[in-house]
Amino acid sequence: EPEVTQTPSHQVTQMGQEVILRCVPISNHLYFYWYRQILGQKVEFLVSFYNNEISEKSEIFDDQFSVERPDGSNFTLKIRSTKLEDSAMYFCASCQGWDEAFFGQGTRLTVV
Amino acid sequence: AQSVTQLGSHVSVSEGALVLLRCNYSSSVPPYLFWYVQYPNQGLQLLLKYTTGATLVKGINGFEAEFKKSETSFHLTKPSAHMSDAAEYFCAVSDDGSQGNLIFGKGTKLSVKP
Numbered sequence: 001e002p003e004v005t006q007t008p009s010h011q012v013t014q015m016g017q018e019v020i021l022r023c024v025p026i027s028n029h030l031y032f033y034w035y036r037q038i039l040g041q042k043v044e045f046l047v048s049f050y051n052n053e054i055s056e057k058s059e060i061f062d063d064q065f066s067v068e069r070p071d072g073s074n075f076t077l078k079i080r081s082t083k084l085e086d087s088a089m090y091f092c093a094s095c096q097g098w099d100e101a102f103f104g105q106g107t108r109l110t111v112v
Numbered sequence: 113a114q115s116v117t118q119l120g121s122h123v124s125v126s127e128g129a130l131v132l133l134r135c136n137y138s139s140s141v142p143p144y145l146f147w148y149v150q151y152p153n154q155g156l157q158l159l160l161k162y163t164t165g166a167t168l169v170k171g172i173n174g175f176e177a178e179f180k181k182s183e184t185s186f187h188l189t190k191p192s193a194h195m196s197d198a199a200e201y202f203c204a205v206s207d208d209g210s211q212g213n214l215i216f217g218k219g220t221k222l223s224v225k226p
Contacts, residue, residue: 043214
């Protein structure tokens, strides 16, 4: 069964460092998403991406965040200068547009 | 603006007992409604969804949910809990026609006692 895969499963980084979280969406999907879940809190929408551009972003997705689809398979989330409050589980999701979103297993980011 | 409220951050039931997880939403347009489950150390898996049509929807693992517009609710039920149902459950809403732009509730952790 096709699935969304995310790497790494756990990333530890020092405050101020750049991190790139990677996702491989399901191959025939057209819409891509990033969500985050701070420990003990709700899952929050960050950004959606379609046709090689951001289609919607939340207030959380400020200038330190960026997304990219560098090739035909990967979808990345970059945090330019990490802060302690960026520590969270980050989920990637994809969908065809007319069906439900499929989520990856998440990357746990710990900023120290 | 859309929002989702899940009553009870933690629900505990005995094996074989009824599972009822509550979800209320607010939306200015007919919503799409979803329940996702998250098992420990895993991602979010879709249990069921309501988009249009029949208001009682059946999902995987014996779960079902009923969309009640008058009550703005989409409660999740299962007649008989299994130990394997222990997980966190998230209700989500989308009102822009996309099934990927979701607003999630805070989640309800379900514990099942032997």
